[in-house]
Amino acid sequence: MTNSQFEYVRKFELPDMCLPNCWPIVRIDGKNFHKFSHKHEFEKPNDARALKLMSRAAQEVMNGMVDVVLAYGQSDEYSFVFKKSTTSFNRRASKLSSLVVSQFASAYVFHWKSFFPDKELLYPPAFDARTVLYPSDKNLRDYLSWRQVDCHINNLQNTTFWALVHSGLTPTDAQERLKGTLASDKNEILFAQFGINYNNLEQIFRKGTVVIRDKKKPQTFQPAATAGEAKENKRTERGKKQIPTPLLELHVDVIKDEFWKIYPHLLDP
């Protein structure tokens, strides 16, 4: 039995190389996470454990794919920015997105118990992924700004909604109360009715999470190495040993220039 008469089917796999000199970004999104978060009784409006588990999974991705220079996450989504000049997997879009999303999903399940020690994972979640290309640094920054503004808008909405619900309103009434309100109205409701100053809420909820490799600063976050993992980190994709750059987990503004001035190597490695 040989394979010669069937091997022609290989030719149906067509190339999908990313255009050179563009920033490849892989964004992953939880599939049906509304239900997933409900089943697992995530705290509302934000569950810090769930967000930290997402970031832990993101770090697993970054440990395995050295050309990811930055990851940004909020809610049930995470974006992974590959360096513009990456040649990982010959820049094949499907390789980049599938390896990112499968590593993310398997790490999410693997680390679940560290973040939810008292809660059983009921079923394994899925995530979708896509690779998108951004030609200029401005496009890249605008992409990240888009996701961070989205985080802010959703968080302000959710925070106000759940404050109303926790105060006794039905979800329908809370929805009704918020219909047509502007950001300023929501801030006012939070402050006047619940004594909450939105700007004092935790940064992780308002800004999301940025993970970068800090080449200059001391390591501020190092997840406890899981069995066998410490050794993994020391090898690049090509098998050469190297000391992994420590990962920094930040909850900061990425819209204004300041962040990019502190970490200029992100745009110009």
Add this chain to the structure above:
Amino acid sequence: MTNSQFEYVRKFELPDMCLPNCWPIVRIDGKNFHKFSHKHEFEKPNDARALKLMSRAAQEVMNGMVDVVLAYGQSDEYSFVFKKSTTSFNRRASKLSSLVVSQFASAYVFHWKSFFPDKELLYPPAFDARTVLYPSDKNLRDYLSWRQVDCHINNLQNTTFWALVHSGLTPTDAQERLKGTLASDKNEILFAQFGINYNNLEQIFRKGTVVIRDKKKPQTFQPAATAGEAKENKRTERGKKQIPTPLLELHVDVIKDEFWKIYPHLLDP
């Protein structure tokens, strides 16, 4: 803070719809599974537990994606055949492959302990994935034949190699011994030297695993429902309740016509 000035970045995500009237196949492959199997001390040449875990993860995929009509797996790879006319996720190639591969990876970790109760999972594995289109039924069958012949060739090679190694040869010597041998030579080595009749080896090793939805036959395999899972199975992607078609796990020849005569609904739903 509004998103209006950043939302233009959405337009960089380009459509990637699969050509209509073709069979979309998503094939996933373990990343660095040579090392993964070594670290986890998989039995050689085949570890039945590892293969069954792969199939368990494949079934999780099929339970979540009702348009997968058949899956075929061997070694550290699995192929998922979507029905030709599927409109799932608007036939977007990246959606199909990312949801398959992330569900597979998360399920692999989730079900690990059921198949390796005595062995800790050391780190979460990754898989790559691609979507390939096959226009005709013959192309589809040839694709599956290609994978099954590949299974056979590798298994005969590995079985002979490990028989030699287990008999005392070094891996290098075993490699040397097999250099240039034909299938008939390997069969002969197995039989003459080790009393092994290759054709009597377990079908799962020689044929790999086919998973289909059996619409006519009684259910022969039903994995123990994990917590929360039973209920999940009852809902399609669109949220309508339905009784899931039981999944059949087979270790049979898919190259000859017989299989396709028994299950004609696979090609003509």
Add this chain to the structure above:
Amino acid sequence: MTNSQFEYVRKFELPDMCLPNCWPIVRIDGKNFHKFSHKHEFEKPNDARALKLMSRAAQEVMNGMVDVVLAYGQSDEYSFVFKKSTTSFNRRASKLSSLVVSQFASAYVFHWKSFFPDKELLYPPAFDARTVLYPSDKNLRDYLSWRQVDCHINNLQNTTFWALVHSGLTPTDAQERLKGTLASDKNEILFAQFGINYNNLEQIFRKGTVVIRDKKKPQTFQPAATAGEAKENKRTERGKKQIPTPLLELHVDVIKDEFWKIYPHLLDP
């Protein structure tokens, strides 16, 4: 001066190979031909000279590209069907469409004077083109049926419209008269008011034009060879001499089975 520092720009040209085992069809369409036909005073509703010039240009394409098995044209459009297994230009979609459309356009201008000896070509026209893939023979036939039904619908509409205009109605009034009419109404107007039996109109207007290579029948149409052209025809793309198969120009139904029974080699070369 060497090119070494600039040659990297080649890598930005990405592959665009057609999926194997599909019928590639290149359809070209006249750009702004409403104006073009007005400027050149084409006869209404149909100008036989213009249609024949289109077909002459299509034959130039078929003489230069031996893997085009059939072309179908009507109005200011022409579709070129490449054989399913073509490897011309490595099946690169942009090569197929650009060579077809540029050869068509240059031939249109080149042969203009043979079809419009008394009318000067005022400016060189442009055509757009796209390559579309059809996986099955049924899809291919349905594509051609789609174009032929379109020919019929437009021709019935235009014939009735211009009969009304030629009888003295303003274009606006003619438009108004036809608003909401069915095919049967138009047939009735033509017959009752103008004594025209639509089914007796010339086939070229009602059916469009099919060009094929007839391998069995005697040649019924051979355009007068232009200077230098006769010799060209004898060479394939790869430079081997060959006697070109004569081209047949037909005005027949391609929707029903009959056509495909007479010329079975078209679908099964």
Add this chain to the structure above:
Amino acid sequence: MTNSQFEYVRKFELPDMCLPNCWPIVRIDGKNFHKFSHKHEFEKPNDARALKLMSRAAQEVMNGMVDVVLAYGQSDEYSFVFKKSTTSFNRRASKLSSLVVSQFASAYVFHWKSFFPDKELLYPPAFDARTVLYPSDKNLRDYLSWRQVDCHINNLQNTTFWALVHSGLTPTDAQERLKGTLASDKNEILFAQFGINYNNLEQIFRKGTVVIRDKKKPQTFQPAATAGEAKENKRTERGKKQIPTPLLELHVDVIKDEFWKIYPHLLDP
């Protein structure tokens, strides 16, 4: 007869929009122009009439497609640079390349007699085309530099080769004489043996041709308007009347910064 049962075939035409914020370049190349130039007895090493006809055709393209900001041509090829932000034809790659290449080819035939009044066009030529995207201004400039260096290398080679042939060497001997020679060797052969100072040769041969729209300078080149053409120029694709910007035909260096400083609007419209 309606089209409803066939119209599904439209869905097989997949979108091919160019990534935003990239420079789309359509490059066209003559098909079999070695033979074409031989048949039409083009002067060697360069035929000024043929080069000027190419540029005339390029201008026809630019007159019809207002978003082409620059065209560069040499030998039998021409590149058309669309503005980065163009939304012409929804940035569909196949539309851009097919309209450019068909307009170019039809104009080439249309204007032949103006440039070769004494030589009959023997057959209509074809051109291939592709759309390539360049993300940054540097990439765009490097692309044009790549083509202009290519022009220089080929021209120096051809000039020396034909000087040798015209002096009596057979083509084979001339080829042999040039084997392994560097640019400096060729310059030396030209000067020592034929008294030719390469740098004194006409710019059009050494630099190729750049066509731009000059928004500041007086018009230096205006092709004689062909019948009906003058009026055409006054209309944009969308039909609004406008005075066309005059086209400038230049034979200058586009590699160094100077050109880009004189015409800064090319990169920053």
